[in-house]
Amino acid sequence: MTDIPQIxxxxxxxxxxxxxxxxxxxxxxxxxxxxxxxAAGTTSVLIGPSGSGxxxxxxxxxxxxxxxxxxxxIDDVEVDFATLPDKGGSARQQIAALRAQSxxxxxxxxxxxxxxxxxxxxxxxxxxxxxxxxxxxxxxxALLDQVGLSDKADQYPFQLSGGQQQRxxxxxxxxxxxxxxxxxxxxxxxxxxxxxxxxxxxKELAAEGWTTVLVTHEIRFAEHVADQVLFLDEGVVVERGxxxxxxxxxxxxxxxxxxxxxxxxx
Amino acid sequence: MRHAVRLLxxxxxxxxxxxxxxxxxxxxxxxxxxxxxxxxxGTEGVYPPFSFHxxxxxxxxxxxxxxxxxxxxxxxxxxxxxxxTFDGIxxxxxxxxxxxxxxxxxxxxxxxxKYGLGTTYTYSRGVIVVKKGTTGIKTLADIKxxxxxxxxxxxxxxxxxxxxxxARKAGAKIKAVDGFSEAAALVVRGDADLxxxxxxxxxxxxxxxGKDDIEIAGDAGDEVxxxxxxxxxxxxxxxxxxKALAELKADGTLAKISEKYxxxxxxxxxxxxxxxxxxxxxxxxxxxxxxxxxxxxxxxxIATIPITIISFAFGLMVxxxxxxxxxxxxxxxxxxxxxxxxxxxxxxxxxxxxxxFYGLPEIGIKLSPWxxxxxxxxxxVGGYAxxxxxxxxxxxxxxxxEAASTVGMGYWQSLRRIVFPQAARIAVPPLSNTAISLLKDxxxxxxxxxxxxTQEARFAAANSGAYLxxxxxxxxxxxxxxxxxxxVQGRLETRLNRFVAR
Numbered sequence: 001m002t003d004i005p006q007i008x009x010x011x012x013x014x015x016x017x018x019x020x021x022x023x024x025x026x027x028x029x030x031x032x033x034x035x036x037x038x039a040a041g042t043t044s045v046l047i048g049p050s051g052s053g054x055x056x057x058x059x060x061x062x063x064x065x066x067x068x069x070x071x072x073x074i075d076d077v078e079v080d081f082a083t084l085p086d087k088g089g090s091a092r093q094q095i096a097a098l099r100a101q102s103x104x105x106x107x108x109x110x111x112x113x114x115x116x117x118x119x120x121x122x123x124x125x126x127x128x129x130x131x132x133x134x135x136x137x138x139x140x141x142a143l144l145d146q147v148g149l150s151d152k153a154d155q156y157p158f159q160l161s162g163g164q165q166q167r168x169x170x171x172x173x174x175x176x177x178x179x180x181x182x183x184x185x186x187x188x189x190x191x192x193x194x195x196x197x198x199x200x201x202x203k204e205l206a207a208e209g210w211t212t213v214l215v216t217h218e219i220r221f222a223e224h225v226a227d228q229v230l231f232l233d234e235g236v237v238v239e240r241g242x243x244x245x246x247x248x249x250x251x252x253x254x255x256x257x258x259x260x261x262x263x264x265x266x
Numbered sequence: 267m268r269h270a271v272r273l274l275x276x277x278x279x280x281x282x283x284x285x286x287x288x289x290x291x292x293x294x295x296x297x298x299x300x301x302x303x304x305x306x307x308g309t310e311g312v313y314p315p316f317s318f319h320x321x322x323x324x325x326x327x328x329x330x331x332x333x334x335x336x337x338x339x340x341x342x343x344x345x346x347x348x349x350x351t352f353d354g355i356x357x358x359x360x361x362x363x364x365x366x367x368x369x370x371x372x373x374x375x376x377x378x379x380k381y382g383l384g385t386t387y388t389y390s391r392g393v394i395v396v397k398k399g400t401t402g403i404k405t406l407a408d409i410k411x412x413x414x415x416x417x418x419x420x421x422x423x424x425x426x427x428x429x430x431x432x433a434r435k436a437g438a439k440i441k442a443v444d445g446f447s448e449a450a451a452l453v454v455r456g457d458a459d460l461x462x463x464x465x466x467x468x469x470x471x472x473x474x475x476g477k478d479d480i481e482i483a484g485d486a487g488d489e490v491x492x493x494x495x496x497x498x499x500x501x502x503x504x505x506x507x508x509k510a511l512a513e514l515k516a517d518g519t520l521a522k523i524s525e526k527y528x529x530x531x532x533x534x535x536x537x538x539x540x541x542x543x544x545x546x547x548x549x550x551x552x553x554x555x556x557x558x559x560x561x562x563x564x565x566x567x568i569a570t571i572p573i574t575i576i577s578f579a580f581g582l583m584v585x586x587x588x589x590x591x592x593x594x595x596x597x598x599x600x601x602x603x604x605x606x607x608x609x610x611x612x613x614x615x616x617x618x619x620x621x622x623f624y625g626l627p628e629i630g631i632k633l634s635p636w637x638x639x640x641x642x643x644x645x646x647v648g649g650y651a652x653x654x655x656x657x658x659x660x661x662x663x664x665x666x667x668e669a670a671s672t673v674g675m676g677y678w679q680s681l682r683r684i685v686f687p688q689a690a691r692i693a694v695p696p697l698s699n700t701a702i703s704l705l706k707d708x709x710x711x712x713x714x715x716x717x718x719x720t721q722e723a724r725f726a727a728a729n730s731g732a733y734l735x736x737x738x739x740x741x742x743x744x745x746x747x748x749x750x751x752x753x754v755q756g757r758l759e760t761r762l763n764r765f766v767a768r
C-alpha cells in the first residue's frame with residue numbers, strides 16, 4: 001500500500017507493529033493490507049465509518065479475528081499469519097502468546113455474569129496466569145479502586161450500571177498486565193450520561209503511560225487523548241498522523257466528509 | 267474439535283470398559299473363593315409354588331428351585347439364578363445368558379428337537395380355569411366347539427408355554443400375558459374367557475390368594491404332561507443333571523421335596539391328589555403390603571436409584587460429548603452426533619434394551635444385566651439430553667467465549683469455567699425432566715433381568731394377586747423420589763439464578 005503516507009518510523013520504542021494485514025469474511029474483503037505502528041506509552045485512536053475495518057484491526061491484535069495474512073508484533077512476540085498453520089498445538093501456542101500481550105475491552109463489556117466483580121477481575125490472573133490468589137485479590141482491589149469501584153467488589157455484574165460494568169471490564173483487562181490495552185468502542189453501548197465516567201478512566205490510563213489502541217466514535221475525546229489518529233475507510237488507512245492534523249486539519253477528502261458527518265450531523 | 271473427539275472416546279470407553287472391567291473383577295473374586303463350576307438357572311420367580319419369592323423372607327424359593335438346588339448339590343455346581351419372564355426364558359437360553367431352565371418346562375416334540383431336555387421330575391395335568399359362574403366351558407371339546415361356531419374363546423397365556431399350545435390347538439385365541447397371576451387377573455376382569463395351566467399352579471393360586479372369583483372348570487385333556495429341566499442341546503451338564511436326578515429319586519430326596527409342597531409325590535406318575543393347603547396361607551392386602559414394603563424399598567435403594575444416578579451421570583457425559591460434536595464445526599463429528607441422537611430418539615427404550623441385552627451377544631458383545639441396563643439407559647438419556655445441552659451451550663452469548671479467550675483461556679477452560687456454569691442455568695429444568703423420566707424408565711429393566719422396584723412388586727403380586735395395593739406402594743415410592751428430585755431441581759435453580767437480574 002504505497003499510496004499511504006509514510007509510516008512514521010521515528011516513534012522510538014515501538015510497542016505494536018502490524019504489517020500488511022489482510023482479512024476477508026467470505027467474499028467481503030474487509031482489510032486491504034493494514035500497517036499499524038504504536039509507540040510505547042502512546043494512545044492511538046482508530047476512527048472511520050462502520051464497515052471500515054477498524055474493529056477488525058483491533059480484534060486482530062487480540063486474535064479474536066485471525067488475519068488471512070500479514071504480521072503482528074506486540075512487544076517481543078511476533079506472529080506471521082501467512083505461514084501460521086490452520087490448527088494444531090503450534091498455532092494455538094503462538095496465538096496464545098500474542099493474545100497474552102494485550103488486554104481487550106469490549107463494546108458490550110462481556111463480563112462473566114456468574115462471577116462477582118472481583119471474581120471477574122482475578123479470573124485471568126489466577127486461572128490462566130496461575131498467580132497466587134491472595135496477590136491477585138490485592139491487585140484486583142487496587143485496580144477496582146483505580147476505576148472507582150472498590151465498594152462493588154462482591155456484587156454481580158447485573159447489579160451494576162452500564163458505566164460501572166464497563167469499568168469492571170477495564171479492570172479485568174488491566175489485571176492481566178498486558179503490554180497494550182485495546183478498547184473496542186467502549187462507550188457505544190452506554191447511555192450518554194454514563195459515557196464520561198468510562199472516558200475519564202481511559203484518559204487516566206493514557207496519562208499513566210499505558211499503551212492504548214482505541215476504536216471510538218467520540219471524536220472530541222479522540223482529539224483530546226490521542227497521540228496518533230488513523231482514519232480508515234473500506235479496509236485501508238486513508239490518513240494517519242497526530243490528532244491535531246487528522247482531526248484538526250484533515251488532508252484527505254474522505255476524512256473531511258466523515259468528520260463533517262460525525263461532528264455536524266444536522 | 268480434537269477435544270470433542272477425545273471426550274466422545276472417553277465417554278464411550280467409560281461406558282463400556284469400566285462396568286465390564288468391574289464385572290470381570292467380581293467374577294475373578296468369586297472364582298478364588300469357590301472353584302465349583304457356575305451354572306446359571308433361568309426361572310420366572312412369579313410362578314408359585316414352583317418358582318416364587320417367599321412373602322416373609324423375599325428369597326427365591328419353590329418346588330423347582332429346591333429341585334435344581336438338590337441337583338446342583340449332587341453334581342457339584344454353584345448356582346446363580348436369573349429371573350425373567352417365561353417368554354424370554356428360551357431366548358435367554360439361546361443367548362447363553364442362562365444354562366438351564368428350572369420352571370416347569372413341559373416336554374414336547376418341538377422342544378425335544380431343539381433343546382437338551384432332562385428326565386421328568388414332575389407329572390401333572392392341565393386344567394381349565396374360568397371366571398366363577400361361567401357355564402359351558404368344561405373341556406377342551408367345549409373350547410373346540412366355540413371355535414367351530416365361529417365364536418372362539420380367549421385364553422390368557424404366556425405365549426411360548428406348552429399350555430398356550432394346548433389352548434391354541436383347541437381353537438382358543440391367545441391373549442399374551444407375562445405370567446400366571448396376570449393371566450388369572452385377565453380372567454377375573456373378563457378380558458379372557460379362561461386360562462389353561464398346570465393344576466398345581468391353579469390350586470396354589472386359589473389357595474394363597476384367597477380369591478374365589480375364579481375356579482377350575484375341568485381338565486384340559488386327559489394327557490399327563492411331564493416337566494423337565496431344559497439345557498442347550500449337547501450341553502454335557504444335561505447328563506450330569508440326569509445322573510443327579512436319578513440319584514435324588516433313588517435316595518428319596520425328590521419325593522421329600524414334593525411332599526413338602528404338595529403332600530404327595532408328583533415326581534412319579536399317577537401320584538395322589540395334590541394338596542397345597544398346608545403351604546402358604548392367604549394373606550390380607552394389609553399383610554401383603556406390609557410383607558412387600560421393605561423388599562420393594564430395598565430394591566428402590568439398591569437398584570432403581572443407583573441405576574438412575576449412574577445412568578444419568580454417564581448419559582450426561584455422552585450428551586455433552588454429542589452436543590459439542592454437533593457444534594464442533596466438523597461435518598463428520600456433527601453427522602455422527604446427529605445420527606446418534608436421531609436413532610436414540612427414534613426408537614423405543616424397550617427395543618434398545620432388547621438389542622443391548624439379547625442382540626449384542628449375537629455379535630460377541632455380552633454384557634451383564636446391570637451393564638446392559640446402564641449402557642442402554644445412558645445412551646438413551648444421552649440422546650435426549652444432547653439437544654438440551656446443545657441449546658443451553660448455544661444460549662451463552664458468543665461474547666462470553668471471546669471474553670474467556672481474551673483473559674487467556676483455552677477451549678476446555680472456557681467451557682468449564684465460563685460456558686458450562688451459564689449453560690447449566692438454562693439446562694437444569696429440562697435436564698430435571700430427563701432425570702425424572704429416567705427414574706421411571708428403570709421400571710422396564712425386568713426385560714434385562716434386573717430386579718428393581720417394579721419387578722419386585724410383580725414378584726409380590728404373583729404371590730398374592732394384590733395388584734392395587736402393591737403397585738400402589740410402588741407408585742408412592744416412585745412419587746416420593748420424584749418429589750425429592752424436584753426439590754433438588756428447585757435448589758439448583760435458585761443457586762444458578764443468583765447472578766441473573768429478576
